[in-house]
Amino acid sequence: MSTETPPQEAAPVTGFWRLVPEPSLDVVRRWGWASVVANIGIVVTGGLVRLTGSGLGCPTWPQCTDESYVPHGELGIHGAIEFGNRLLGFVVAAVAIGTWLAVMRYRPVRRDLRRLATAAALGVPLQAVIGGVSVLTGLNPWIVSAHFLVSPVIITLAVSLMRRSRTSPYPHTPPVVRALATASVVGVWLAVALGTLVTGAGPHSGDPQTGRNGFDEELISQLHADVVFGLLGITIALVIATRVTATSRTLRKLAAWLLAMELLQGVVGFTQYFTGLPWVLVLVHVFFAAVLIALVTAVYGERGTPAT
Numbered sequence: 001m002s003t004e005t006p007p008q009e010a011a012p013v014t015g016f017w018r019l020v021p022e023p024s025l026d027v028v029r030r031w032g033w034a035s036v037v038a039n040i041g042i043v044v045t046g047g048l049v050r051l052t053g054s055g056l057g058c059p060t061w062p063q064c065t066d067e068s069y070v071p072h073g074e075l076g077i078h079g080a081i082e083f084g085n086r087l088l089g090f091v092v093a094a095v096a097i098g099t100w101l102a103v104m105r106y107r108p109v110r111r112d113l114r115r116l117a118t119a120a121a122l123g124v125p126l127q128a129v130i131g132g133v134s135v136l137t138g139l140n141p142w143i144v145s146a147h148f149l150v151s152p153v154i155i156t157l158a159v160s161l162m163r164r165s166r167t168s169p170y171p172h173t174p175p176v177v178r179a180l181a182t183a184s185v186v187g188v189w190l191a192v193a194l195g196t197l198v199t200g201a202g203p204h205s206g207d208p209q210t211g212r213n214g215f216d217e218e219l220i221s222q223l224h225a226d227v228v229f230g231l232l233g234i235t236i237a238l239v240i241a242t243r244v245t246a247t248s249r250t251l252r253k254l255a256a257w258l259l260a261m262e263l264l265q266g267v268v269g270f271t272q273y274f275t276g277l278p279w280v281l282v283l284v285h286v287f288f289a290a291v292l293i294a295l296v297t298a299v300y301g302e303r304g305t306p307a308t
Contacts, residue, residue: 023102025165028113031099032162035120036155038088038095040290043151045085047286050199051279055139055206057082061132089128096121096154099161112164120157123150141200141213148196152189152293159294163301173303174245180238181251181303184258187231188296192289194224204282221273228266235259238299251302258295265292 023031049055057071057078058064064071064083071079103110103117127150134143198221200213239259242252265288272281 022105022107025106028099028102028106028165029162031095031102032158032165034095035092035099035158036162036294038092039151039155039158040287040294042085042088042092043148043290044283044287045081045088046148046151047283049082049085050144050206051204051283052078052081053205053207054078054081055144055210056135058086058135061135089124089131093124093128096124099158103161110164113161116157116161116164120154120161123154123157126150127154139206139210141205141211144206145196145200145213149193152192152290155290155293156297159297160301163298173247173251174241177238177241177245177247177251178303180234180241181255181300183234184231184238185296185300187227187234188292191224191227191231192293194220194227195285195289198224203277204279225269228262228269232259232262232266235262248302251299254295254299254302258292258299261288261292261295264288 049057054077057075057080060066063069064079064086065075071083100117100121103113106113127147130143130147130150134140134147137143197213197215198217201215201217201220202212205212235255235258239252239255241247242255265285268281268285268288272278272285275281
């Protein structure tokens with residue numbers, strides 16, 4: 001006997017919702033893609049703010065200065081970079097609202113999609129507030145780390161929304177593949193979280209006067225590298241497992257892409273470390289971290305249901 005909950009009957013559309021066109025699942029997926037792209041974009045611009053020493057380019061929040069919401073000439077390029085990042089935050093918010101409206105208007109009602117879209121939309125003002133606190137506390141490295149980590153969470157929610165809005169059935173997947181997919185998620189998130197601690201201990205603080213988190217830079221970097229090596233081992237095992245067991249073609253491709261991105265990220269990471277952390281390479285490393293979050297979430301979402 002099936003335990004699936006039947007789709008909820010569509011309620012009559014009244015009031016404000018009459019103004020919102022009823023979307024298809026393809027439209028919902030496109031909004032999910034837009035959310036992923038926008039949030040990866042703000043990860044990159046946020047990294048640029050920190051790496052160029054522009055973290056206090058706008059020295060207060062929510063205004064840029066005590067007198068104005070926009071930077072003036074005396075703030076120079078740092079003010080422009082920081083203000084540009086704040087402006088992109090409005091784009092991220094607009095995409096989050098568009099995604100939420102599309103999901104709420106979709107029929108039949110999908111409560112799982114509504115939860116994901118709502119959580120992603122709420123993450124945007126949360127990130128703005130944490131970012132404001134980071135400015136008001138002079139770029140405290142712990143708050144800056146928390147500010148960064150909100151974006152990967154929103155990316156995870158957006159990718160999950162995209163995967164759940166699929167129309168094809170999920171494949172049956174062997175337990176070993178499901179376990180390795182889950183382990184890869186843990187590994188990527190641990191590597192990214194440790195990466196924020198490496199950044200908090202390193203020279204790219206966002207402003208020359210900002211303190212660091214107190215970790216020994218070499219020690220925390222080595223721990224970060226050890227986790228990355230472990231993650232590579234897990235992902236290699238995942239790629240092999242998807243090749244020798246009955247798994248979907250999509251999962252095989254995603255696992256291969258995940259491994260390729262991890263190897264590329266590793267090369268960039270070691271290169272930046274041994275070349276004195278040039279900011280351009282660090283920015284590429286930050287970008288790849290956001291892409292890895294999206295990829296590993298897609299792998300996890302494609303892991304399917306337990307094989308019978």
